Amino acid sequence: MSFKFTPEELKSIEELRSKVDDDRALVMPVLWMVQRKQGFIGNDDILYLERELGIRAIFFAEAIGYFAMFNDAKKGKYELKFCKTITCKLRGSDELIKFCENLLGIKMGETSSDGLFSLGESECLGYCEKAPCMLCGLEQHAELNEEKLESLIQKIRQENASR
Numbered sequence: 230m231s232f233k234f235t236p237e238e239l240k241s242i243e244e245l246r247s248k249v250d251d252d253r254a255l256v257m258p259v260l261w262m263v264q265r266k267q268g269f270i271g272n273d274d275i276l277y278l279e280r281e282l283g284i285r286a287i288f289f290a291e292a293i294g295y296f297a298m299f300n301d302a303k304k305g306k307y308e309l310k311f312c313k314t315i316t317c318k319l320r321g322s323d324e325l326i327k328f329c330e331n332l333l334g335i336k337m338g339e340t341s342s343d344g345l346f347s348l349g350e351s352e353c354l355g356y357c358e359k360a361p362c363m364l365c366g367l368e369q370h371a372e373l374n375e376e377k378l379e380s381l382i383q384k385i386r387q388e389n390a391s392r
């Protein structure tokens with residue numbers, strides 16, 4: 230079933246619209262509403278937003294492509310998004326990604342069979358002095374190394390096994 234706002238959500242978007250001069254100011258809060266509820270914003274969802282809110286699809290698509298916290302497809306419960314920009318590369322992010330791929334048994338862009346982890350890439354996370362960096366959901370992890378990565382993955386597995 231594709232994404233739909235509730236009447237209450239549509240009302241709150243319209244309230245927000247009444248406070249801004251340009252509808253493009255709604256793009257980020259609206260995308261965040263979809264991301265929070267569904268975990269991703271697909272092409273069908275973008276077209277729904279365009280139809281429902283009268284805001285051009287390209288504005289939504291650009292924001293999804295640019296900001297690391299938005300996903301354009303369904304992901305695992307935890308998405309590990311590695312910074313692929315130069316400082317992190319120079320500090321070993323490629324090797325760390327390979328290590329993580331081996332640990333999880335999946336390649337970049339894939340999701341583990343238990344649906345727990347996805348691997349993704351991001352542009353600079355703005356934390357270059359503590360490279361290499363990664364997002365796990367909305368949480369930023371810096372000065373990463375193999376030990377830190379392994380213990381994070383173990384912790385997540387344990388937490389989810391006991392639920």
Ligand code: FES
Binds near residue numbers: 318352353356
């Ligand atoms: S280059 Fe990775 S955080 Fe900036």
